[in-house]
Amino acid sequence: MSKPERLHPATIVFNIIKGIRDSIFIIIIAIAGLMDVNIWYAVLGITILILLIVLMSYLSWSRFTYYVEEEELRLEYGIFIRKKRFIAKNRIQSIDLTQNILHRIFKLVKVEIETAGTGADAEASLNAVTLLKGEALRAQLKSQSINKEESVEEETISDPTQTITSKGILIAGATSGSVGVLIAIAAGAISELERFIPEDFFNNAYQWVIGLGLLIIIFMIIGGLILLWLIGIIGTVIRYWNFTITKIGEDIVITRGLLEKKHLTIPLRRIQSIGYVESIIRQPLGYSTVIAEVAGGSNESGEEFSTVIFPIMKTDEVSSFIRKFFPDYQMEEIDYKLPKRALKYYITRMLLPSLIAFIAVIIIVPYFTWIPILLIVLSILLGIMQYRDTGFTLEDSKVTIRYRFLSRVTMVIEHKRIQAFNKKQHFLHRREFLATIKLSIIGKMGLGKHFHIKEMEEKEANKLADWYSYRGED
Amino acid sequence: MRKPPIHLISKDAIKAWQITAILYEAIAWILTVIGFVLHIVIDFPLWIVLIVLGITLISTYITVFLLPKLRWKRWRYEVFEQEIYIQHGILIVNRTLIPMIRVQHVETKQGPILKKFDLATVSISTAATTHEIPALSNEVASDLRDKISALAKVDEDDV
Numbered sequence: 001m002s003k004p005e006r007l008h009p010a011t012i013v014f015n016i017i018k019g020i021r022d023s024i025f026i027i028i029i030a031i032a033g034l035m036d037v038n039i040w041y042a043v044l045g046i047t048i049l050i051l052l053i054v055l056m057s058y059l060s061w062s063r064f065t066y067y068v069e070e071e072e073l074r075l076e077y078g079i080f081i082r083k084k085r086f087i088a089k090n091r092i093q094s095i096d097l098t099q100n101i102l103h104r105i106f107k108l109v110k111v112e113i114e115t116a117g118t119g120a121d122a123e124a125s126l127n128a129v130t131l132l133k134g135e136a137l138r139a140q141l142k143s144q145s146i147n148k149e150e151s152v153e154e155e156t157i158s159d160p161t162q163t164i165t166s167k168g169i170l171i172a173g174a175t176s177g178s179v180g181v182l183i184a185i186a187a188g189a190i191s192e193l194e195r196f197i198p199e200d201f202f203n204n205a206y207q208w209v210i211g212l213g214l215l216i217i218i219f220m221i222i223g224g225l226i227l228l229w230l231i232g233i234i235g236t237v238i239r240y241w242n243f244t245i246t247k248i249g250e251d252i253v254i255t256r257g258l259l260e261k262k263h264l265t266i267p268l269r270r271i272q273s274i275g276y277v278e279s280i281i282r283q284p285l286g287y288s289t290v291i292a293e294v295a296g297g298s299n300e301s302g303e304e305f306s307t308v309i310f311p312i313m314k315t316d317e318v319s320s321f322i323r324k325f326f327p328d329y330q331m332e333e334i335d336y337k338l339p340k341r342a343l344k345y346y347i348t349r350m351l352l353p354s355l356i357a358f359i360a361v362i363i364i365v366p367y368f369t370w371i372p373i374l375l376i377v378l379s380i381l382l383g384i385m386q387y388r389d390t391g392f393t394l395e396d397s398k399v400t401i402r403y404r405f406l407s408r409v410t411m412v413i414e415h416k417r418i419q420a421f422n423k424k425q426h427f428l429h430r431r432e433f434l435a436t437i438k439l440s441i442i443g444k445m446g447l448g449k450h451f452h453i454k455e456m457e458e459k460e461a462n463k464l465a466d467w468y469s470y471r472g473e474d
Numbered sequence: 475m476r477k478p479p480i481h482l483i484s485k486d487a488i489k490a491w492q493i494t495a496i497l498y499e500a501i502a503w504i505l506t507v508i509g510f511v512l513h514i515v516i517d518f519p520l521w522i523v524l525i526v527l528g529i530t531l532i533s534t535y536i537t538v539f540l541l542p543k544l545r546w547k548r549w550r551y552e553v554f555e556q557e558i559y560i561q562h563g564i565l566i567v568n569r570t571l572i573p574m575i576r577v578q579h580v581e582t583k584q585g586p587i588l589k590k591f592d593l594a595t596v597s598i599s600t601a602a603t604t605h606e607i608p609a610l611s612n613e614v615a616s617d618l619r620d621k622i623s624a625l626a627k628v629d630e631d632d633v
Contacts, residue, residue: 295601418576419572419576419600419601419602419603420570420571420572420573420576420600420602420603420605421570421571422568422569422570422571423475423568423569423570424563424566424567424568424569425566425567426565426566426567427565430567440600440602440603441602442601442602443602447602448600448601448602448603449602450602461475462475462476465475465569465571466475468571469475469556469557469571470554470556470557470573470574470575471554471555471556471557
């Protein structure tokens with residue numbers, strides 16, 4: 001592939017669609033603004049705009065070439081300003097293939113190449129090449145030699161792999177985050193409706209009719225919530241359809257998606273931390289999501305900051321899953337818990353915002369006082385839960401920490417992945433021999449990711465510091 | 475992490491911080507003066523002006539006379555062969571360990587006020603965090619930068 005190649009011509013179509021989508025706002029304003037003057041001006045303007053978009057799309061396609069030379073991927077692009085971008089093969093961190101519906105119609109694929117560099121976008125992105133060429137390019141850019149690639153092919157059978165079950169994906173959808181919000185809205189709406197129903201509601205025939213109307217409204221709200229819930233399930237199904245994780249050599253390969261097929265490669269050495277998240281809905285059901293913190297790379301739009309390694313799994317299976325895929329990140333039981341005197345800080349921290357809300361509501365709309373009261377109770381409960389869940393376990397080369405904001409998160413971090421250690425004490429902490437610690441690792445987009453354990457015993461914080469310190473105990 | 479780091483930063487830091495604080499407080503004083511002028515010219519309520527004056531007085535005392543000294547007293551650092559140890563913070567005491575092998579780059583910088591006192595700030599970056607040791611004398615800062623840079627080079631770990 002040493003001679004410069006263009007992307008598939010379908011790129012022009014993609015660019016046109018994107019161009020029109022981006023300028024839809026201008027088009028609407030033009031129509032609205034020029035409608036009164038003369039409709040033909042609007043038509044003329046939009047025609048010119050679309051012609052421009054088509055021309056630019058064609059030019060940007062025709063001016064974009066890529067080729068592999070001297071162990072480098074080289075891109076040349078730019079309509080007015082010619083740009084050349086050379087990416088060395090051994091600097092490439094990952095090559096992701098994505099297919100949306102349009103890609104699949106034309107049997108195309110989008111290739112995204114990432115290096116460790118900072119930035120929200122992929123380093124190089126080939127919007128549309130044929131599937132064959134995309135896979136050939138990936139094979140070519142992988143640092144492994146060709147015969148290694150073949151042996152990988154054979155090994156695939158014995159490589160650890162796991163695919164989401166259809167039951168699993170339904171549970172994931174049914175318990176996805178949106179449900180919590182929905183339940184809260186539903187609870188709020190129903191108790192609110194009760195207040196609107198007059199007391200002599202059932203005695204009065206006239207009000208019975210209104211009541212019927214109310215019932216219909218209640219049914220519509222419940223129906224709407226169920227509909228939203230179903231949409232949530234469908235969204236999850238589309239997103240995580242056929243989610244498969246495979247470990248091939250030193251890479252984790254994830255494929256997923258129903259409409260948009262994604263093929264992600266995560267080199268093991270880029271993984272900074274592995275763990276699992278138990279959301280408030282999933283925890284009582286015994287399910288969790290396995291996640292990883294991966295260094296560098298871009299952040300997908302709409303994706304959480306952590307990379308999902310497996311969308312849903314029985315919590316008691318997580319340990320064996322991690323043993324199978326990430327033997328270095330063996331999970332341990334949390335053995336250090338916080339001292340009793342830390343509890344008040346956890347409750348206060350959660351309570352303060354709802355207390356402020358409480359005071360504000362009392363002054364402004366005393367009628368709704370019950371909402372902040374409910375909030376206060378919930379925040380005390382949350383504070384207690386956070387206090388009870390926080391802890392850590394220390395081992396030779398890694399630390400397992402657990403904390404909760406809403407969801408309970410348990411992460412394993414290797415000693416060598418921690419970039420800095422910080423111990424923090426304010427004057428109240430000092431008096432009570434408590435300390436807050438912060439472990440920093442590399443996160444996405446060149447930002448740090450920080451894990452906190454708040455208000456732990458100072459003695460234990462010092463133990464952690466000694467464990468982390470490279471000059472041994474002092 | 476039981477003992478604090480041993481080295482203090484330059485004592486001139488107090489003066490540099492005081493000047494910085496005075497510059498910020500000047501804004502508050504200008505507002506106070508404007509308040510008085512408004513009171514005289516358009517009968518702006520005096521009590522508001524007095525509150526502003528009170529706040530300005532208190533904040534001037536705290537940020538110019540109290541905090542710089544306390545801050546200086548707390549600021550400490552120590553550079554070992556294997557790691558850098560920093561302590562700072564008045565009410566909240568922060569102690570940070572940065573292993574040498576995690577240091578990505580180290581630089582010295584100097585604003586106009588620091589320059590006047592021949593001071594410089596050393597800033598140490600890892601892949602995830604940035605740490606600063608403020609207001610060291612120029613010489614110490616450059617030495618420290620070179621020392622850290624040399625020690626950090628010993629072991630290279632790829633991300």
